[in-house]
Amino acid sequence: MQVEMQQASVSTPSAREIRIERIFNASRERVWLAMTDPDLVAQWWGRGNKLVVERMEVRPGGHWRFVEHGPDGVYGFEGRYREVTPPERLVNTFEWDGMPGYVSIDTVMLEPLDGGRTRVVNTSLFHTPEERDGMLSAGMEEGLNQSYAALDRLLASIS
């Protein structure tokens, strides 16, 4: 499938930000659903690894916690929702158990495109440039491309 070849476009608009852009072949409503329904998130967020959605309260102030069971170990991620505006904007904090207390603010914007496609722009804001660079060097881009490829497959299956 052509969609699986797509790579996310990663840029650094400021010293403390990472901006990631990706187009999906599905409507904005469907992409929003895949990103906010716990049963659907469990099918793509873990990049093919088993993902346990321990907590996912998609409302302002709600908490989320995902645990990925990979071949090399178990990785927990968690945060809290700041803004929830279906189907266009989701803002939440993001923290990895491996670097506890290092928190980014992730803003996801969904923009409808022609042909029933959707542009997803994810901007992560860190407290310091060093934390931003640490996330980049930790393989964020590769992991995200794997997640998004799994999301492509899921979207194709529920279209």
Next chain:
Amino acid sequence: MQVEMQQASVSTPSAREIRIERIFNASRERVWLAMTDPDLVAQWWGRGNKLVVERMEVRPGGHWRFVEHGPDGVYGFEGRYREVTPPERLVNTFEWDGMPGYVSIDTVMLEPLDGGRTRVVNTSLFHTPEERDGMLSAGMEEGLNQSYAALDRLLASIS
């Protein structure tokens, strides 16, 4: 008691930081204990209001959650410990339920002074200048002085 008249010194060393300095009439080990023992924290953090320490795992990666029962309502606060170096340095995230997803990094440094006193310097780093200003205008200084006055009384009682 003279110690109860003391005010914390508040400054803004950068556009995203608040620095708060305060001297306590107790040894560094005792101040550290009062800040990290859940039973003791419950006696001063709430500024005279009932404080429920729901969670307080003082270790890197551990979570904390305090709920203050004031005359005007119930306020929850939470975060996660990033660094725990007794008795000199404690770093944790800080988030108020009223502004979920707005997270500061609080670094507390304890410095021993002559006469068995301790200087406590708390630096809060926010993601944006606006978040920093919001915290200042929310009455952080007054609340903190009330907490620290209660801490003075607790330290005097356990000395």
